[in-house]
Amino acid sequence: MTIKIVGRGDTAIAVEYLIALQELSFERGIEPRQFLADSDLPVDIFIRDDIKVGNESLVQVVSNCPSLLADPMLPYDFARRLTLSRHGKLGFALNGCATLGEAIELLTQFIDIRIQGLKLQFEINDDTAEITIVDWGAERPDGQVLAEDIGELFVLTILCCLALMAKQLIGQLQTDRDIIIHTTFPNRGVDPRSQKPALDIEYQAAHNRITCPAALLAMQPTAHNPAISRAALAKCEQELVAMNAQGITLIDQVRDLLHCEARNHWRSIEEVADALFMSVSSLKRKLAQLDSNFQHIKNSERFNRAIQLLDDERMTLDNIADTLGYNNASNFSKAFKGWTGYSTTQYLNKK
Known part of the structure; x- marks a missing residue:
């Protein structure tokens, strides 16, 4: 429940x-x-x-x-x-x-x-x-x-x-x-x-x-x-x-809702807010009170998923970009470098 x-x-x-x-x-x-x-x-x-x-x-x-x-x-x-x-x-x-x-x-x-x-x-x-x-x-x-x-x-x-x-x-x-x-x-x-x-x-x-x-x-x-x-x-x-398990934070709830596995779909802030039965403005305000924001959580989840996918030799950069909701491999690579300071190629070579 x-x-x-x-x-x-x-x-x-x-x-x-x-x-x-x-x-x-x-x-x-x-x-x-x-x-x-x-x-x-x-x-x-x-x-x-x-x-x-x-x-x-x-x-x-x-x-x-x-x-x-x-x-x-x-x-x-x-x-x-x-x-x-x-x-x-x-x-x-x-x-x-x-x-x-x-x-x-x-x-x-x-x-x-x-x-x-x-x-x-x-x-x-x-x-x-x-x-x-x-x-x-x-x-x-x-x-x-x-x-x-x-x-x-x-x-x-x-x-x-x-x-x-x-x-x-x-x-x-x-x-x-x-x-x-x-x-x-x-x-x-x-x-x-x-x-x-x-x-x-x-x-x-x-x-x-x-x-x-x-x-x-x-x-x-x-x-x-x-x-x-x-x-x-x-x-x-x-x-x-x-109810006692509600110690789970709003950030944790947002993380759990971000990715719809069934449709390989990364939800928007509007979709997440609706799933949490609150307005977008309320979600933004509550996350700000926790010193966070929706995009930061989404980027964090994408980064964690990216690391997992890059470790899978069967996945191409195009596959990974599509899984993470990016339009192409180039956009994903730019985002990855922004997160880590490394290009995807440098990261893979350092493994």
């Missing part, structure tokens, strides 16, 4: 979060063009497989919709969209756990496949269970801090989503069962207990966390199905491994 991050940002957010936001914006009359403006997200992002949204692009989408941010109900409505089923394989894995406590432990282990960089701490103090947000990516890669209203939206949405998921798991959506949200943010004029399902929230608290009686941890999810849980958990593990 390969996971691609679409748009800007070094951390990945599940595309279902973007879909829920798009639904909310549509209901509030926000045009689709305005929704995705300047986000570097393609218009067909909602139907692409095995992709996630870059965190900076998601922030841009939210910034595009000031009327959304001005709505004090947004975090609560957003959280209600993110039901267990919206969490895909992780939602099914949680539903199949033996107890709520086991589901919470599983969630803290695999939260990265939904919101990369979100860190949750699960503790039991005396007779109270606590899930605390210890890190949620408030600082962007460029060192800047997210706008306060956007940060508040994300944190409140996460807290409300976690509380609703817990209530949904144990089949207690119509009662609070002492599942309480504590947030450092003030109340913006919302009565969450009057909503359906109701939420119990303590505002301007010391931490962003959820608490509940520890006795609830022994309750079994209402849709408990060990077989489905095992299958879903296996897929969660596969996705987490794939």
Whole structure:
């Protein structure tokens, strides 16, 4: 499995979060063009497989919709969209756990496949269970801090989503069962207990966390199905491994895409950018941040391939030039001398 991050940002957010936001914006009359403006997200992002949204692009989408941010109900409505089923394989894995406590432990282990960089701490103090947000990516890669209203939206949405998921798991959506949200943010004029399902929230608290009686941890999810849980958990593990493998750099990804073996074709920057689900300008900017550029990577790959081909006595210079995408042997020879300082003849004589 390969996971691609679409748009800007070094951390990945599940595309279902973007879909829920798009639904909310549509209901509030926000045009689709305005929704995705300047986000570097393609218009067909909602139907692409095995992709996630870059965190900076998601922030841009939210910034595009000031009327959304001005709505004090947004975090609560957003959280209600993110039901267990919206969490895909992780939602099914949680539903199949033996107890709520086991589901919470599983969630803290695999939260990265939904919101990369979100860190949750699960503790039991005396007779109270606590899930605390210890890190949620408030600082962007460029060192800047997210706008306060956007940060508040994300944190409140996460807290409300976690509380609703817990209530949904144990089949207690119509009662609070002492599942309480504590947030450092003030109340913006919302009565969450009057909503359906109701939420119990303590505002301007010391931490962003959820608490509940520890006795609830022994309750079994209402849709408990060990077989489905095992299958879903296996897929969660596969996705987490794939995401952890994202240590591969953008330069490595560009190198892997440059040459199409099937057609002996060296891809253009437009083709590579499209394969990486980003615009050409975004690809250029991200490579520049890594002190590289597309042509440098392409030349490096051509040079490495040239050395291999020159070692093959069956290959003529014309064959090599064609394989490397040059019009003729003369152009290849000029490029080779520029790389090494030697002509192809001098290189072969020095072998």
